[in-house]
Amino acid sequence: MGKVIEADWVVVGGGSAGCVLAARLSGDPTQEVVLLEAGPDWRSAEAPPEMRSMNGWRALDETACAPFQWPGLESRRSSAQERRPHVRGRGLGGSSSVNGMIAIRALPGDYDSWASYGCPGWSYEEMLPYLRRMESDADFGDRPHHGADGPIPVQRLGREAWGPADHALAEAALDIGHAWCDDHNGPTGTGVSPYGSNARDGARVTVNDGYLEPARQRPNLRIVGDATVDQVIVEGGRAVGVRVRVEGTWTQVRAARVVLCAGAVHSPSILLRSGIGPGGPVASLPVGEGMQEHPLALFWLHQRPEARPGLDERQTNCCLRYSSRLAGASENDMMIVSINQTLALPDMNDSHLVADGARGTWGGAGGGHASGGPGLLCLWANQEFSRGTLRLASPDPDVHPVIEQNLLNDPGDLTRMRDGVHRCLELVRSGSFDAAFEHIAVNLAGTGIDALTDDTTIDRWLLETIGDTGHICGTCRMSAPDDPRAVVDPAGRVLGVEGLWVADASVFPEVPRANTNLPTIAAAERLADLMTGRTNPIAAVEGLAVQGGS
Numbered sequence: 001m002g003k004v005i006e007a008d009w010v011v012v013g014g015g016s017a018g019c020v021l022a023a024r025l026s027g028d029p030t031q032e033v034v035l036l037e038a039g040p041d042w043r044s045a046e047a048p049p050e051m052r053s054m055n056g057w058r059a060l061d062e063t064a065c066a067p068f069q070w071p072g073l074e075s076r077r078s079s080a081q082e083r084r085p086h087v088r089g090r091g092l093g094g095s096s097s098v099n100g101m102i103a104i105r106a107l108p109g110d111y112d113s114w115a116s117y118g119c120p121g122w123s124y125e126e127m128l129p130y131l132r133r134m135e136s137d138a139d140f141g142d143r144p145h146h147g148a149d150g151p152i153p154v155q156r157l158g159r160e161a162w163g164p165a166d167h168a169l170a171e172a173a174l175d176i177g178h179a180w181c182d183d184h185n186g187p188t189g190t191g192v193s194p195y196g197s198n199a200r201d202g203a204r205v206t207v208n209d210g211y212l213e214p215a216r217q218r219p220n221l222r223i224v225g226d227a228t229v230d231q232v233i234v235e236g237g238r239a240v241g242v243r244v245r246v247e248g249t250w251t252q253v254r255a256a257r258v259v260l261c262a263g264a265v266h267s268p269s270i271l272l273r274s275g276i277g278p279g280g281p282v283a284s285l286p287v288g289e290g291m292q293e294h295p296l297a298l299f300w301l302h303q304r305p306e307a308r309p310g311l312d313e314r315q316t317n318c319c320l321r322y323s324s325r326l327a328g329a330s331e332n333d334m335m336i337v338s339i340n341q342t343l344a345l346p347d348m349n350d351s352h353l354v355a356d357g358a359r360g361t362w363g364g365a366g367g368g369h370a371s372g373g374p375g376l377l378c379l380w381a382n383q384e385f386s387r388g389t390l391r392l393a394s395p396d397p398d399v400h401p402v403i404e405q406n407l408l409n410d411p412g413d414l415t416r417m418r419d420g421v422h423r424c425l426e427l428v429r430s431g432s433f434d435a436a437f438e439h440i441a442v443n444l445a446g447t448g449i450d451a452l453t454d455d456t457t458i459d460r461w462l463l464e465t466i467g468d469t470g471h472i473c474g475t476c477r478m479s480a481p482d483d484p485r486a487v488v489d490p491a492g493r494v495l496g497v498e499g500l501w502v503a504d505a506s507v508f509p510e511v512p513r514a515n516t517n518l519p520t521i522a523a524a525e526r527l528a529d530l531m532t533g534r535t536n537p538i539a540a541v542e543g544l545a546v547q548g549g550s
């Protein structure tokens, strides 16, 4: 056993939430903070160029960026599918280092419904200071609901810089009557909108850049990479540290407070290994049971040669958010997104991101190295009724958990996705796609859209090909302490164990109707304030200067 490390706080996982927590908690110089990250520790200046590209897929390059993904992780998306690779970020920055860099906020109604589940303080009005504090919006920073000097830059490219799929989607959607919306991060908004990104000067900005880099010089913050946490050490009902393998040697970090930020796959896994879960000997809680995602269907857009974007051009600039008005659906429950390009795969069968080329999971879109991959029209349900599960396959921390996402299990999800497929077919047949795209397919093998002849065929295609968006959440659900679905209380405290928090996307009571990176950062900002007893979020910025990419 290596030398035991001691601290006031130990933060487990340095992703979208963990970097926020480490930076905010170490803002108090009297508190010793240790951040443990399973993957590489890296400085902003060391990022590989693929991670900085405005083409977010490049960060999934299997060679240059291999250390920044969890190898071998799999999930089953629907009962009609086998297990397939499941992408999660690894190393400081977590999934913010490898994601699509789409910077969109949860809807005001998402926060209001979280508050309505017995989570006081989480309404939109109460979250707005955190949404402002975290961002530096290049386009709308001077508006009351935006921020101008936070750690995460948000920008939108002008239409002159858009790609072929962006133009086609915008034109087709506006032609059939959808409204134009300048800013989906405003308090209201529906329709066709520029899709913001967390980038500055043509380069990705991760949470490692925005939050951790400016805090690194603090003497009370210790960052440890290559540090895989097995479990939380609980003594007398209180968390007193974690068991961790640092550079191959098992040791302990003893701390007064433990904050899990290992993400919606690994935070529940750590809890389960610690005896905290269904029927668990330390605390019996529904860990791993409330899993949610945005189910995703893909249309593959094969560009004409002259319409192929360059390798580093932004992969998406436009989205259409709309309300299906079908049973149980709330406002803006659905999303359609244009993707200008994917990456050409060197050899599909060798790619760890492509398990089934004929069906074409979206993960395959990022596995290659070169430009030339088809574009995509992506359809997903922003509101999801289905719930997935996660359980341990083994107590060994090197064995991945079993993830059943159960996408489209709830008939309400299948119905709205089927309706969305009809809307997508209307869009791609409108003529707006013809100039740039010579063929539109329903899989990587090139089967044309005419194969989707009727609803039965569409349902089967959806169940067989449905993918995830990388937005897994809800596996350690936050709720009122007397709610049987609750794992943490509205302050992120694990029920029944003193001194233990979860503060990442695992705690979402319900998947927001938006991509999940900004919502995770916002939640982490609020939970950090609750942990430290700060009450004025705007005053708590504490010198976190805005940091660009390298």
Ligand SMILES: Cc1cc2nc3c(=O)[nH]c(=O)nc-3n(C[C@H](O)[C@H](O)[C@H](O)COP(=O)(O)OP(=O)(O)OC[C@H]3O[C@@H](n4cnc5c(N)ncnc54)[C@H](O)[C@@H]3O)c2cc1C
Residues within 6 Å of the ligand: 012, 013, 014, 015, 016, 017, 018, 036, 037, 038, 039, 087, 088, 089, 090, 091, 092, 093, 094, 095, 096, 098, 099, 100, 101, 102, 103, 104, 227, 228, 229, 230, 261, 262, 263, 264, 266, 267, 270, 469, 470, 471, 472, 504, 505, 506, 514, 515, 516, 517, 518, 520
């Ligand atoms: C491929 C992909 C594309 C996406 N695209 C977008 C997008 O464009 N826009 C958007 O808003 N959202 C996107 N998302 C989702 C978004 O990035 C995530 O929801 C968000 O980053 C989750 O933050 P987190 O802190 O919960 O987890 P993560 O950011 O995943 O961080 C968890 C961290 O914990 C570490 N860890 C795990 N286990 C251990 C352990 N045992 N010990 C120590 N450390 C551990 C991990 O290595 C990781 O660094 C995408 C996600 C993926 C995977």
